[in-house]
Amino acid sequence: MISNRKEMQRTRMWHYFLGAATEIMEEEGIDHVTIRKIADRAGFTSSTAYNYFKDVTHLKFFAAMRFTTGYMEDLPSYMDKGNNTLEKWLYSWECFCHHSFQQPKIYSVIFIENLGSIAADMLNDYYQIYQHDLIGLPKPIQSIIMEHDFSKRSSSYLQHIAEEGFIETKDVALIADITLMLWKGMMSTFMNQRRLYTVEEATDQTLHYIYESVIRMVHKDKQEEVNFRW
Incomplete structure (x- = not known):
């Protein structure tokens, strides 16, 4: 049960932060994306964002996936x-x-x-959250x-x-x-x-x-x- 709650919380937070990052990309371009801007728009602190994403490069990667x-x-x-x-x-x-x-x-x-990380692992993380992208x-x-x-x-x-x-x-x-x-x-x-x-x-x-x-x-x-x- 605890594990399920944690996964639901993680999914919610990803949606908040990636939604904010996507909006900033659309409005200002990917070069202007920062952790602070994303956190502010999502209504959280930068430290909270770092609980879910390693750095801004990772956030950019995951947000960029929303444009594919x-x-x-x-x-x-x-x-x-x-x-x-x-x-x-x-x-x-x-x-x-x-x-x-x-x-x-x-x-x-x-x-x-x-990316400073294993891209395949990041891709798997992304599709765990956005499984519906593969439906059909x-x-x-x-x-x-x-x-x-x-x-x-x-x-x-x-x-x-x-x-x-x-x-x-x-x-x-x-x-x-x-x-x-x-x-x-x-x-x-x-x-x-x-x-x-x-x-x-x-x-x-x-x-x-x-x-x-x-x-x-x-x-x-x-x-x-x-x-x-x-």
Whole structure:
């Protein structure tokens, strides 16, 4: 009973603090989020916030997750465009690029910045509180969403692509790492305005690089089965 009460209290406090953090992000941007601002808006002290979150970086991570619902809602329909596992994987990248370049700072906080903690554990903590975010998502989609490490996420799906005979199993890890680095490189370029890409241009260029990198490793007799146009 005590354990249940503590869990209910934790859930309530997370909702208070993450709700406040989300509002501040919407009004002022993620760069202006501080523990003090969040605590003040939630009606608590900063010390209370620290009872539930390690630091402001963790709070930003969890609050940023509240801005990824559009991506999660769109992902199944994007993947449905694919006629085989490889096409579905490519369309999942299209969905991710589309949303991440629209909200670069949000996705950078979640997937690039140093959290000083194990991201997978943080993700599990988040979905313990916000379990309803996963309701209605197909099991394969849930496994993608729940895997924070993008290389592992891609490797898991790429393994099925290898089993379908499109690529060699030995190339799975390489493709996962290459595609992740391509996205991170473009995200860095985009955020630092090294090239003045629009969201659409950054998305298209990233998908072009990903497609060209992968298609070279697809068996020649299977390449004609890949009909991916973004």
